[in-house]
Amino acid sequence: MISTRGRYALRVLIDLAEHRNGSYIPMKDVADRQDISLKYLERIVPVLTQSGLIEGVHGKGGGYRLVKAPDECRVGDVLRLTEGDLAPVACLAQGAPPCARAADCRTLAMWQKFYTLINDYFDGITIADLMKKGDIADNYVI
Amino acid sequence: MISTRGRYALRVLIDLAEHRNGSYIPMKDVADRQDISLKYLERIVPVLTQSGLIEGVHGKGGGYRLVKAPDECRVGDVLRLTEGDLAPVACLAQGAPPCARAADCRTLAMWQKFYTLINDYFDGITIADLMKKGDIADNYVI
DNA sequence: TACTTACCTACCAGGTTGGTAGGATAAAAA
């Protein structure tokens, strides 16, 4: 299940994309608009900065700004950054110890296909897709 | 992420399917073959019994037996029973309070599509598909 | 200097996960 970390990160990026005008947007503004605790966002956002998705500047007039265009920012990247890994089972997560039963496992191929399905689905959606209003259900097709 | 509850339940069902001969199979045998704690399995299995997927009889000669044929037993049903819900986000889970932001939510449609994708994928696979040996990767296609 | 904003770390309550322990109950065999 996707936790608030990933969901809030997406909302921040969508908010930054919808309000971008070249200058920097304070996270306080985003927190107010999205009705999310600023303090909590401050703990989620750094990973987006460190990965180069957004950039932040200190002081008055500072805030955050998207680095890439919204249509170059994939949902899959955001979720992998904030949720750590989208692996559906522990044995597929990166860094997991090799499973002794893998050679005989009846379910491994099912999980692997599902893993691919998850990544392909979210990599096929960008922040630009999520920005669009109206019937957004038709904006992206799997 | 799918927890051990769902994964062990699938392994139990596959084991019962692969060893079925009309009589009842003690869970101890399954636990030994699958190398899973019997006590832990005893806490996972009742939900499969109560839902009518398998039946158990007490006493000597007792054990568990599949009720339906393996090709009528869908992985999706097993996972929904053991994992509770396959909803990727809290707001889609059954029993979740209605979200005040739903009308304006930019991501709702994305989660709904993903939810459908998950259910369709696992409902398209049966225990019979998982039993097959060899290159099982080709047994089911999404 | 004063102010603003990003950035960093520690802490915490509540829930989930992955079990273990100890039995009660039912049915068949001795």
Add this chain to the structure above:
DNA sequence: TTTTTATCCTACCAACCTGGTAGGTAAGTA
């Protein structure tokens, strides 16, 4: 009838995860 076998049931537990809060520091602008 006693014993054995097996399901079934409940309570407990340590470790971890989630969703925050609190309190500061660093950096940049007026």
